[in-house]
Ligand code: ADP
Ligand code: ASP
């Protein structure tokens with residue numbers, strides 16, 4: 001029997017009526033002959049509310065305790081979901097991450113899945129249940145609850161689909177699919193019928209919150225087709241797959257904005273082999289995820305080194321740099337937490353000229369100053385002032401005609 005994984009995000013299970021509607025979708029797939037696994041997120045803004053509750057008591061709550069707290073959000077949803085299915089006459093069982101077999105490392109608040117033991121899920125499916133799994137959570141080697149990072153339920157769903165050999169993983173959310181950019185900011189954005197794993201992975205890691213980046217890594221590695229669609233209607237969504245027709249001809253497929261970024265600059269560090277390794281090894285030992293790194297030589301003896309981190313890692317990163325500052329002879333440290341990164345992404349830019357020029361011109365026309373630039377084969381990113389970031393995104397989307405389907409673009 002084919003297995004289908006359906007993931008419902010927070011807005012899709014925000015209240016009783018929405019849970020019932022989501023449960024009906026699961027039941028429908030079951031009636032069509034699928035074994036159905038549902039992965040659910042916390043209801044509505046429940047995760048944000050729990051974070052606010054903790055912050056009322058402690059500005060810097062311990063990450064282990066936050067994981068205990070936040071995991072309760074998803075547990076509420078899955079039990080309610082099962083309760084709704086039983087009311088429809090359907091056998092159903094809810095599982096926490098641990099019960100579903102999610103074994104992770106011990107990086108509280110951003111744990112990575114190490115193993116998935118799906119025996120119990122399989123057993124319940126074979127007995128005719130719809131299985132509902134709490135997304136975003138797992139358990140570490142000593143039995144403590146961990147969470148996978150904000151938006152991590154997507155990763156729970158795709159990882160389960162991979163482990164179970166599911167036919168597909170459907171991601172039900174509050175938009176009709178993946179758009180050229182966030183449609184809440186650029187209302188003219190258009191929906192894509194298909195997108196490649198590589199492009200959406202890059203977009204997700206650069207701030208496109210519609211999918212959790214790690215989920216795409218699982219999908220690509222284990223060949224799970226992922227279909228992103230709305231839980232509110234039956235419009236066609238976006239299929240994430242390996243190859244998209246004519247993708248080499250599309251210069252820029254999408255654009256992203258990443259807020260909550262901070263840039264740390266170490267000024268005047270010794271310009272000698274091994275210094276960068278010392279700095280980044282220390283940051284890694286403190287589990288800081290570093291985004292972009294820029295090093296510039298200022299003289300034969302000295303260099304400046306900048307890197308960006310998420311705001312959530314800023315305090316730990318700042319402390320880590322203080323620890324080793326004297327070791328690398330850094331003369332001063334500068335921190336900016338009022339920046340955002342705007343990026344364009346496209347597999348096609350590997351074989352075309354002029355993408356960077358077009359992006360910089362669009363920003364210049366809006367008088368937007370670029371703090372720094374980073375590139376890869378399939379993306380160009382500019383750090384800009386936070387208050388100009390949305391204007392920057394809109395300007396870039398207009399320049400690359402991201403308001404038109406790819407086939408109609410002149411650029
Ligand atoms: P869920 O709770 O269902 O996981 P999310 O809020 O995590 O939903 O993700 C959906 C949101 O992602 C959309 O409402 C939209 O504002 C945002 N988003 C950002 N970039 C994109 C994009 N390129 N395409 C579609 N949605 C995007
Ligand atoms: N509830 C978690 C969050 O809000 C996980 C998720 O929604 O995917 O980040």
Ligand code: MG
Pocket residue numbers: 009151154209210211212
């Ligand atoms: Mg999400």
